Amino acid sequence: MSGSKCTRLAGPLVKQLLESVDTVLFDCDGVIWRGDQAIPGASQVINLLKERGKKVFFVTNNSTKTRKMYAEKMSAMGFNVTENEVFGTAYCCAAYLKTICKLEGKVYLVGSPAMRHELEAVGIQQTGVGPDHVSGKPIDWANVPLDPDVKAVVVGFDEHFSYTKLNRALQYLLQKDCLFVGTNRDTRLPLEGGKAVPGTGCLLQAVETAAQRQAQTVGKPNHFMFDCLAAQFGVERERCLMVGDRLDTDIMLGSNCGLKTLLTLTGVSTVAEAQKHQESGCAERQGMVPDYYVESIADLLPALQG
Amino acid sequence: MSGSKCTRLAGPLVKQLLESVDTVLFDCDGVIWRGDQAIPGASQVINLLKERGKKVFFVTNNSTKTRKMYAEKMSAMGFNVTENEVFGTAYCCAAYLKTICKLEGKVYLVGSPAMRHELEAVGIQQTGVGPDHVSGKPIDWANVPLDPDVKAVVVGFDEHFSYTKLNRALQYLLQKDCLFVGTNRDTRLPLEGGKAVPGTGCLLQAVETAAQRQAQTVGKPNHFMFDCLAAQFGVERERCLMVGDRLDTDIMLGSNCGLKTLLTLTGVSTVAEAQKHQESGCAERQGMVPDYYVESIADLLPALQG
Numbered sequence: 001m002s003g004s005k006c007t008r009l010a011g012p013l014v015k016q017l018l019e020s021v022d023t024v025l026f027d028c029d030g031v032i033w034r035g036d037q038a039i040p041g042a043s044q045v046i047n048l049l050k051e052r053g054k055k056v057f058f059v060t061n062n063s064t065k066t067r068k069m070y071a072e073k074m075s076a077m078g079f080n081v082t083e084n085e086v087f088g089t090a091y092c093c094a095a096y097l098k099t100i101c102k103l104e105g106k107v108y109l110v111g112s113p114a115m116r117h118e119l120e121a122v123g124i125q126q127t128g129v130g131p132d133h134v135s136g137k138p139i140d141w142a143n144v145p146l147d148p149d150v151k152a153v154v155v156g157f158d159e160h161f162s163y164t165k166l167n168r169a170l171q172y173l174l175q176k177d178c179l180f181v182g183t184n185r186d187t188r189l190p191l192e193g194g195k196a197v198p199g200t201g202c203l204l205q206a207v208e209t210a211a212q213r214q215a216q217t218v219g220k221p222n223h224f225m226f227d228c229l230a231a232q233f234g235v236e237r238e239r240c241l242m243v244g245d246r247l248d249t250d251i252m253l254g255s256n257c258g259l260k261t262l263l264t265l266t267g268v269s270t271v272a273e274a275q276k277h278q279e280s281g282c283a284e285r286q287g288m289v290p291d292y293y294v295e296s297i298a299d300l301l302p303a304l305q306g
Numbered sequence: 307m308s309g310s311k312c313t314r315l316a317g318p319l320v321k322q323l324l325e326s327v328d329t330v331l332f333d334c335d336g337v338i339w340r341g342d343q344a345i346p347g348a349s350q351v352i353n354l355l356k357e358r359g360k361k362v363f364f365v366t367n368n369s370t371k372t373r374k375m376y377a378e379k380m381s382a383m384g385f386n387v388t389e390n391e392v393f394g395t396a397y398c399c400a401a402y403l404k405t406i407c408k409l410e411g412k413v414y415l416v417g418s419p420a421m422r423h424e425l426e427a428v429g430i431q432q433t434g435v436g437p438d439h440v441s442g443k444p445i446d447w448a449n450v451p452l453d454p455d456v457k458a459v460v461v462g463f464d465e466h467f468s469y470t471k472l473n474r475a476l477q478y479l480l481q482k483d484c485l486f487v488g489t490n491r492d493t494r495l496p497l498e499g500g501k502a503v504p505g506t507g508c509l510l511q512a513v514e515t516a517a518q519r520q521a522q523t524v525g526k527p528n529h530f531m532f533d534c535l536a537a538q539f540g541v542e543r544e545r546c547l548m549v550g551d552r553l554d555t556d557i558m559l560g561s562n563c564g565l566k567t568l569l570t571l572t573g574v575s576t577v578a579e580a581q582k583h584q585e586s587g588c589a590e591r592q593g594m595v596p597d598y599y600v601e602s603i604a605d606l607l608p609a610l611q612g
Contacts, residue, residue, distance in 0.1 A: 035445075131439065139501075141503045142502065142503050143501070158469065159440045160468075161469040162466075163467040163468070166504045166508060170503070170504050187518065191445055195445075196448065198476050198512070202512045203469075205511050207508075209504075209508040210508045
């Protein structure tokens with residue numbers, strides 16, 4: 001437990017670290033599963049942590065699932081989890097609009113059915129999801145009928161993103177008092193075999209460029225996701241560990257919130273990248289250097305079983 | 307003809323300026339027309355300039371029309387113009403791929419029928435235009451079949467822009483040797499009554515964010531449009547005047563190419579904005595300060611008629 005960072009977590013250090021924390025936050029994709037495959041040993045780690053009295057939470061930038069959908073997916077994989085332990089951006093975005101913005105009005109939603117569901121669950125009306133194809137000419141687009149009750153534009157992952165949706169978002173955002181919230185800025189959604197598809201960050205960037213305004217994002221590395229769970233569960237920062245596979249979102253979130261941080265190498269980022277940040281001498285990049293790293297969260301198993 | 311900039315062009319200065327140039331470049335929207343309405347006096351100005359022996363060209367970032375479509379629109383408004391005097395980004399983009407990139411292969415096109423037409427006119431094959439709706443799941447999108455002949459992704463204005471097109475562009479651009487060209491970076495297309503719809507810059511930004519690569523753009527303020535017409539018509543920079551309504555594209559193009567510059571106030575930018583750039587002391591912003599300004603290009607009429 002020295003002051004040095006980016007230390008390989010092994011041997012007696014594992015037990016020492018686990019004893020120093022009451023709460024462990026896990027990113028999901030690349031950490032406890034990859035696609036539809038659980039990381040071997042992940043469910044035992046999670047379940048044993050809970051048996052040992054640790055609070056465990058799941059924080060994910062993916063906005064395409066509700067808390068309930070996550071809990072079901074995880075239960076099917078053998079994780080002992082309840083939906084109120086899951087903090088995805090679909091839920092957190094709704095919570096942000098409700099508790100921080102105290103939104104009175106409707107949302108123009110660029111997003112998924114899961115986002116619609118989480119908004120409705122906190123009593124926020126929205127304009128609907130699904131395809132919205134173009135028709136007419138530029139002057140018709142500029143004069144597209146707007147719903148006068150809309151007081152916020154929300155952008156999450158939307159496979160039906162289109163020029164028409166981009167234009168509607170712009171027309172709402174030209175109203176100065178219209179709020180502008182994004183779920184997250186991930187530029188790509190990584191998939192098996194090193195493949196990737198465009199992430200929410202691309203869609204958000206298009207809307208921001210049109211509107212010449214910057215959205216408030218709720219996802220990692222923004223502190224809101226942590227604030228949200230800390231407010232509900234009374235987490236002590238100094239006794240909290242953030243575990244993730246991405247330096248720019250997971251580890252940065254931990255740094256932003258004053259948590260201990262652990263990089264796992266089953267996902268996107270590498271130790272070499274972390275070391276480059278460390279050696280850069282750039283203050284901002286130090287937030288992307290984890291305290292510790294492991295090959296897989298399965299490396300925590302022996303200490304939990306012993 | 308002093309060294310001071312941002313001078314109101316009036317009185318004997320008009321004749322002096324016109325005598326000092328052989329070639330005049332005009333932006334179109336906001337300069338010679340607004341939407342489908344010619345600026346009063348604009349056609350007389352253009353026609354008289356040509357009668358007085360000046361070469362006149364039209365340079366526009368709008369990629370939704372071919373040279374022929376522009377020439378027809380302008381002829382119908384009373385302008386004496388031929389299509390080889392028109393340099394739009396649909397044409398210039400095709401010319402850039404052919405003459406500068408010497409592209410051997412097909413284009414994956416995010417764009418309009420006009421862009422398809424201009425590409426075909428220089429013998430470049432492309433993948434087609436129109437709607438491209440989403441189906442399947444992320445892993446299907448990542449494995450979308452790619453045309454092995456595609457060697458360039460080209461992004462222009464496309465009202466059918468969609469997540470599917472964004473994804474296809476990404477999958478091509480993940481191939482390191484795939485060229486990446488955009489028509490222009492205008493963030494909005496301004497319309498009558500202060501209205502606007504999203505411009506090509508928004509679509510390009512989405513693709514750039516996904517690909518984590520920057521496109522080469524051919525439109526103003528990039529010098530390529532000027533190079534393109536100068537190569538064909540032998541224009542002398544010092545005896546050339548650029549007339550436009552936008553400081554960031556038109557006036558910047560003129561500055562980038564060493565031309566004289568004239569801002570007209572019938573479009574987007576104002577004298578106050580030009581003065582702010584001038585007073586900023588910022589070197590880069592000096593390129594957005596025009597040499598002269600007029601209320602409308604009709605202000606050139608008396609000197610041409612006299």
